[in-house]
Amino acid sequence: MLTGRFLGLTILQLIPQIWTNWRIKKTDGLPGSMMFLWALCAVPFGAYNVAQNFNLPLQIQPHCFMGLCLVSWAQILRYHYQWPLWKASLVGVVVACTFAGVEVALILTLRPLYERGNDTGIMAVGIVAAVLLAVGLLPPYGEIWKRRGRVIGINWIFLSMDWFGAFFSLMALVAQHTFDILGGVLYITCCVLEIGIFLSHLIWLMQTRHIRKEAATQGKTFDDIAEEYEAGGLPFRFAERKSKKKRPKGVSPAAEDSEMGAAGSPVTDTDPAVDLAHQK
DSSP states (O other): OHHHHHHHHHHHHHHHHHHHHHHHTOOTTSOHHHHHHHHHHHHHHHHHHHHTTOOHHHHHHHHHHHHHHHHHHHHHHHHTSOOOHHHHHHHHHHHHHHHHHHHHHHHHHHHHHHHTTOOHHHHHHHHHHHHHHHHTTSHHHHHHHHTTTOOOSSOHHHHHHHHHHHHHHHHHHHHSSSOOHHHHHHHHHHHHHHHHHHHHHHHHHHHTHHHHHHHHHTTOOHHHHHHHHHHHTOOOTTOOOOOTTTSOTTOOHHHHHHHHOOTTSOOOTTOHHHHHHHHO
């Protein structure tokens, strides 16, 4: 019963993200590397579960997770990188087949060793899977830095379900007679990194509340204000950080930040964006 519920949670948690990607036809802020690393981690996780002959739900779980992650990754190729639909779909299928082949090879290699009492290989792939899953949560922090704390592109229902899944998995480990250190470290790491994403956006909302409020009175959005500043060539403290390719030649990141103001400084009624809204 419990494993069946965890399986259902794993399947459901990515559906809101896939639905959002399809509905708005945009994946800005959702790193492709995150979805690819999560799909990749399902290969050793699947081999880990199948080689040890875990119950059927646990054997199905990583494969469903891989498939949904690859669907989301293909959507990023389609919507963000503007790949043709056939090309993004074909690449997704080819990667899925490659991952499946690697997993089969791992299972055929690890199962005989495990049955002879040698669990070193099983532990190795388990560690690799855990590391890949945790590392997959790092790319969103690059997007957060780029947008000065703002989180876009990530569905909050998906992120909440993923956090609760990690939290309850951790509680299940605590309730056991013996604590699985590897699993515990993995779940704690995931919980902490995902809380960081929530907190970052909450802080951004607090810092930009005056700007967004004034923009709303004019029937505009925060993005509209940011675009007006960019079009006018004016500094804006919450402007998106530019990559090296987009940054004007000779302008360092420190100079750019200094010109635009500290992203963490409190927003007041004299903020340039508020003045702009009043002038409008």
